[in-house]
Amino acid sequence: xxxxxxxxxxxxxxxxxxxxxxxxxxxxxxxxxxxxxxxxxxxxxxxxxxxxxxxxxxxxxxxxxxxxxxxxxxxxxxxxxxxxxxxxxxxxxxxxxxxxxxxxxxxxxxx
Amino acid sequence: xxxxxxxxxxxxxxxxxxxxxxxxxxxxxxxxxxxxxxxxxxxxxxxxxxxxxxxxxxxxxxxxxxxxxxxxxxxxxxxxxxxxxxxxxxxxxxxxxxxxxxxxxxxxxxxxxx
Numbered sequence: 126x127x128x129x130x131x132x133x134x135x136x137x138x139x140x141x142x143x144x145x146x147x148x149x150x151x152x153x154x155x156x157x158x159x160x161x162x163x164x165x166x167x168x169x170x171x172x173x174x175x176x177x178x179x180x181x182x183x184x185x186x187x188x189x190x191x192x193x194x195x196x197x198x199x200x201x202x203x204x205x206x207x208x209x210x211x212x213x214x215x216x217x218x219x220x221x222x223x224x225x226x227x228x229x230x231x232x233x234x235x236x
Numbered sequence: 237x238x239x240x241x242x243x244x245x246x247x248x249x250x251x252x253x254x255x256x257x258x259x260x261x262x263x264x265x266x267x268x269x270x271x272x273x274x275x276x277x278x279x280x281x282x283x284x285x286x287x288x289x290x291x292x293x294x295x296x297x298x299x300x301x302x303x304x305x306x307x308x309x310x311x312x313x314x315x316x317x318x319x320x321x322x323x324x325x326x327x328x329x330x331x332x333x334x335x336x337x338x339x340x341x342x343x344x345x346x347x348x349x350x
Contacts, residue, residue, distance in 0.1 A: 168341025
């Protein structure tokens, strides 16, 4: 079961690009990397998912190096509403391979 | 609107009460999950159902009893809970339990045990 390590917290300012890195040294061949965002008193929301190289959608980009032992979530031009906890999740839903959320990264965006 | 609805949103109960949490998903998914999120702790996976069959039970005490009557509904029956069971209980669903499809979460039930 791949374990993830993320910074506990990060601060940023409105309009800046934020990069949050997640380490997952024992990622397995079948594992995907998924990022979620969670606001207080709400459930996590899916942001982006990738397997290798780079994935981009309307809200974020995900960079994954060739060895896949880490990944970086990139949020372009953050706003105050991006203040949340961001979770990196590595694994698959295969039976017997339970998904484990780590502690997440608490991002604070300041004006 | 996430497509996953949990009721009630808040619940206060005594240790001797019996109550149930309900989750309903409108996404056509076949896998459903219960998570527990305590203050200052990561989400803990409790149960997984795939096509109505329970596939995972993460060493959860028997005072928590899940039920999945169909692919769209999931219940968590509670009885004789302890104060340390106070937490946010989150339900999630995904297309199925075998692939890597992202999970869609409800907004949870905030449970307080007196």
